[in-house]
Amino acid sequence: MTKMVPLPSKAIIPERDAQKDPILETHRLGIDFGGLTAVDELTLAIGRTEIGGLIGPNGAGKTTVFNLITNVYKPTRGDIMIDGKPTGGKSVSQVSRMGIARTFQNIRLFSDMTVIDNVKVGLHYSINQSLLSSVTHLFGYKKSERDADERALELLSFFNMKHLARFKAGSLPYGEQRRLEIIRALATNPKIILLDEPAAGMNPSETAELMENIRRIRDKYQIAVLLIEHDMNLVMNICEGICVLDHGKVIAKGTPDEIKSDPKVIEAYLGKKED
Amino acid sequence: MKKYKDLSSFAKTNIKCYGIVILAFLVMYPLQSSGMISHSISGQLVPICTYVVMAISLNLTVGFLGELSLGHAGFMSVGAFSGVITAISLSAAVPSPTIRLIISIVVGGLFAGIAGLIIGIPVLRLKGDYLAIVTLAFGEIIKNIINCLYVGIDEKGLHFSMQSDAALGLSEMGRVIMKGPQGAVGITKTATFLSGIILILFALFVVLNLVNSKTGRAVTAIRDNRIAAESVGIGITRYKLTAFIISAMLAGMAGALYAQNLSAVAATKFDFNTSILILVFVVLGGMGNIFGSIIAATLLYMLPELLRGLADYRMLIYAIILIIVMVATNSTQSKQIIAKIKSSLRTRKSNGEGADL
Numbered sequence A: 001m002t003k004m005v006p007l008p009s010k011a012i013i014p015e016r017d018a019q020k021d022p023i024l025e026t027h028r029l030g031i032d033f034g035g036l037t038a039v040d041e042l043t044l045a046i047g048r049t050e051i052g053g054l055i056g057p058n059g060a061g062k063t064t065v066f067n068l069i070t071n072v073y074k075p076t077r078g079d080i081m082i083d084g085k086p087t088g089g090k091s092v093s094q095v096s097r098m099g100i101a102r103t104f105q106n107i108r109l110f111s112d113m114t115v116i117d118n119v120k121v122g123l124h125y126s127i128n129q130s131l132l133s134s135v136t137h138l139f140g141y142k143k144s145e146r147d148a149d150e151r152a153l154e155l156l157s158f159f160n161m162k163h164l165a166r167f168k169a170g171s172l173p174y175g176e177q178r179r180l181e182i183i184r185a186l187a188t189n190p191k192i193i194l195l196d197e198p199a200a201g202m203n204p205s206e207t208a209e210l211m212e213n214i215r216r217i218r219d220k221y222q223i224a225v226l227l228i229e230h231d232m233n234l235v236m237n238i239c240e241g242i243c244v245l246d247h248g249k250v251i252a253k254g255t256p257d258e259i260k261s262d263p264k265v266i267e268a269y270l271g272k273k274e275d
Numbered sequence B: 001m002k003k004y005k006d007l008s009s010f011a012k013t014n015i016k017c018y019g020i021v022i023l024a025f026l027v028m029y030p031l032q033s034s035g036m037i038s039h040s041i042s043g044q045l046v047p048i049c050t051y052v053v054m055a056i057s058l059n060l061t062v063g064f065l066g067e068l069s070l071g072h073a074g075f076m077s078v079g080a081f082s083g084v085i086t087a088i089s090l091s092a093a094v095p096s097p098t099i100r101l102i103i104s105i106v107v108g109g110l111f112a113g114i115a116g117l118i119i120g121i122p123v124l125r126l127k128g129d130y131l132a133i134v135t136l137a138f139g140e141i142i143k144n145i146i147n148c149l150y151v152g153i154d155e156k157g158l159h160f161s162m163q164s165d166a167a168l169g170l171s172e173m174g175r176v177i178m179k180g181p182q183g184a185v186g187i188t189k190t191a192t193f194l195s196g197i198i199l200i201l202f203a204l205f206v207v208l209n210l211v212n213s214k215t216g217r218a219v220t221a222i223r224d225n226r227i228a229a230e231s232v233g234i235g236i237t238r239y240k241l242t243a244f245i246i247s248a249m250l251a252g253m254a255g256a257l258y259a260q261n262l263s264a265v266a267a268t269k270f271d272f273n274t275s276i277l278i279l280v281f282v283v284l285g286g287m288g289n290i291f292g293s294i295i296a297a298t299l300l301y302m303l304p305e306l307l308r309g310l311a312d313y314r315m316l317i318y319a320i321i322l323i324i325v326m327v328a329t330n331s332t333q334s335k336q337i338i339a340k341i342k343s344s345l346r347t348r349k350s351n352g353e354g355a356d357l
């Protein structure tokens, strides 16, 4: 376990929140679905280059937290700040452009498009091409496409997927689809990336590669990562701060070692006899 | 894993589409100008061109944007009548029929684009298949409005009325352009086969380029997975509107050309049946398949003409042929339609994306 980036490592821990320069903060965040309180009183802070983990039993509200942070769901209570700016009242795409990118628990690729085009959709806002040049293929079209291809291929080669650039995204094997989803998210040039169960359905060697990739993402792009994962080995290995949810509430926050020995966490997991 | 032939596929599609149109022109033009083909066929050349443009433009909405439109003929209608009014208004000021035709096609496209904007702004914000219902209504409303619209022109300018041509209050010198249910009358026939071919090439240029661009990728991404497209920052409404308006504009241009191939045209020409006919071209040609749209529109438009000898059985046989083609192309296209219907039913049922986003 390398801790190459010293700054934020335990930012998720509340006492230290104040000293940090967090990229993402939530303050007493909550949402109700009818009578069900899916998330409640969630106060989090993720440091600029931190790898944070969000864990908890099935149905704890983890994916709902991602949907709140990305404004897919409008919070019933509380606030969210990305890089110090509130996200309230913004649309999903506007929030994305504030510097947040995500992957989905159930993969959501543009399956009928090629791998490279999936990445280029991610690059959308950094491609300098007007509608006029889209329609005419003149006025800088060639250059903007060439630049986009170059950047897309660079991202793909960083994850060893360059050779798959011209394949249809929907035709890739599962593990590569997951990887492509991460690449597409990175293409938006985010300040923080949210990964929803990135190791789901992967075999141990794929999981090991994924862990390596998550570290490489943080180190190369100097961004924060917040991941949801059921694979405890992965979480304990790469996360610097962990937040445990149960029934929508935070039951523990801390370093992997603190979390491992926390009785409430053990109870939440063993009580449901999982893992 | 299937290798997706992308690098060259844009070029291939281009060559196929432009090639077939130019080839058709090179074959038909000499035949037509030397009078070697029958009058009934040469009279169909401009309508075929306009329906090819209609199919190409509708494919942008249905195939690439993935939204169902049941009122594409409504945009054709808006383009046709605004184009005719423009052409007749300019008959003194612009002596060249070619320039008049070009101006009227541009105006027809603009008005249809504005109609597309007015429909699109409220409807394309919504999730779900509301566009189908609203475009259906739009087609009918446009038809009914034009059915009771009277337009005339005199030296003071254009006059409009919803009652009668007498109510227009035209001067001695005045001239009625649109007569309610009779539609536009006294049109100068300026459309030519060449102008039809040029309009097809223009539509191809716009649509094929658009599909292979930043804008086109955004549009296709929205079709493939709206939630993912939003998550990477694509403004959904903006790109849906862009594609829909361009589609409407091309339909309006086709309408303007179509009307100026006739001496009179009524609003009933652009009714629901016409919209469905165009949709059939797109579906049978293949969603998102521009080349298919060209072929399907041409063949299916000519078919009733070729079957004319069979008199009463004509439409029956036409329907049977349609069904056979539909079954024959079952492999991909009909599956796509079924998948689309299924998925639209599913989204209706679950209404929202639920928990497993």
Ligand SMILES: Nc1ncnc2c1ncn2[C@@H]1O[C@H](COP(=O)(O)OP(=O)(O)OP(=O)(O)O)[C@@H](O)[C@H]1O
Residues within 6 Å of the ligand: A033, A036, A038, A056, A057, A058, A059, A060, A061, A062, A063, A064, A065, A105, B353, B354, B355, B356
């Ligand atoms: N749109 C919604 N409408 C109603 N209830 C919802 C909605 N989204 C989530 N929920 C409910 O909120 C709770 C938390 O769901 P969520 O998907 O966030 O759990 P999770 O922690 O991601 O679980 P898993 O580990 O299974 O992915 C569940 O009870 C779920 O049914």
Ligand SMILES: [Mg+2]
Residues within 6 Å of the ligand: A062, A063, A064, A105
């Ligand atoms: Mg989940």
